[in-house]
Amino acid sequence: MKIASIKAYWLRCPIPAGRQWRSDYGQLTHFDMTLVEVTDTDGQVGYGEAKAAVGASGACASIVTCIERELAPQLVGQEADRITAAWEAIYSGTRDHYARDRGRVFPILGNRGTTISALSGIDTALWDLRGKRLGVPVVELLGGACRDSMPCYASGGWADKEQLGDQLKTYVDHGYAGVKMRVGVMDDTVNRTVDRVGEARRALGPEIDIMADAHGTFSVTEGRRFARQTEDLNLYWFEEPVTPDNKAGTAEVRRGTTTPIAAGESEFTRFDFRDLIQAGAVDVLQPDCAIVGGITEARRVAALAETYQLELAPHCWGSAFSFMAGVHLAFSSPSAVYIEHSLGGNPMLYDLVKEAPVVTDGRIRIPDRPGLGVEIDRDFVARYRQRVG
Secondary structure (H helix, E strand, O other): OEEEEEEEEEEEEEOOHHHOEEEOOEEEOEEEEEEEEEEEOOOOEEEEEEOOOOOOOOOOHHHHHHHHHHHHHHHOOOEOOOHHHHHHHHHHHHHHHHHHHHOOOOOOOOOOOHHHHHHHHHHHHHHHHHHHHHOOEHHHHOOOOOOOEEEEEEEOOOOOHHHHHHHHHHHHHOOOOEEEEEOOHHHOOHHHHHHHHHHHHHHHOOOOEEEEEOOOOOOHHHHHHHHHHOHHHOOOEEEOOOOOOOHHHHHHHHHOOOOOEEEOOOOOHHHHHHHHHHOOOOOEEOOOOOOOOHHHHHHHHHHHHHHHOOEEOOOOOOOHHHHHHHHHHHHHOOOEOOEEEEOOOOHHHHOOEOOOOOOEOOEEEOOOOOEOOOOEOHHHHHHHEEOOO
16 A cells, blocks of 8 residues: 655644643743644555654644655655655655665755654654554554553643642642653752752652653753752652753763663654763653654664663653654553653643543553554644644
């Protein structure tokens, strides 16, 4: 079966006032995403997500244009089941024949950034399409699940010190054994961040796992100081302590602490993750299927985690499609321990699809529906689609 068409849509949905949050990205009032739709010549459709930004908000026009005007013409008419071949053809461009003959990549200039994000959405949609065609969940195509269910950690924690304990305890009351809170430049000073994390530990007690995410906003010195001052709080991990542009700095922070360091949500392709590992910068790899290169490339990152005995924790902050892509990946890998579950106002996770992914008592069960296992709500797409061009 061949690829008949590839379409992309920029969706932008308001977040209800009572569900909005503020972080170093500012006050988040809307959620944006790029929805990718791949149709085969039999009329079957697969969906994926391509991201314009790691956070919830970001203009997606350039990704829509890249998909429809640059990538789609290269792939329409190709075999829909040859997902790896499609990935490699985009990555090496007009030199793909050399890459196939020599057995190594000849990457295009845009081998990071917008093009790889756009490829991520197409790749994920092709996996969804293949699973639907075969009547099996994507996890089965990845070799099957390593477990029947997995714990989720509640991803939120933006409140100030006075309200933080109550906010995090509401997550635990819903059965989550782990919670993630945001830290870093949003607190102005390292001492204020340390105070907030201390309040989180006081409120939750010693048995709940706490992840602290700095969004790459600390300097190396600040990151080292935060890690040193929170050693006795037994954080499960310290995420993106410094900018992803400074892998050596991340490694410096890691060398100065026993707290595990997590990173990767902003990285493109397995090659960036290789560099993180070679720098000695990480304990936990966090590929985002809507950024890294889709499920194909995320599975390669999972193989690195498995090889180097690192933890795999896919970044699942996005729509139901990138969330489920991360879920299928996590279930397929023995290196995955936790799945991220967004507790912020996220209409793309809950309203874009007819039935939102189900997390019960802080756990999610192995996906058992064909493809990614979620069905698009066409009315939602029509209502929130933005004009491009």
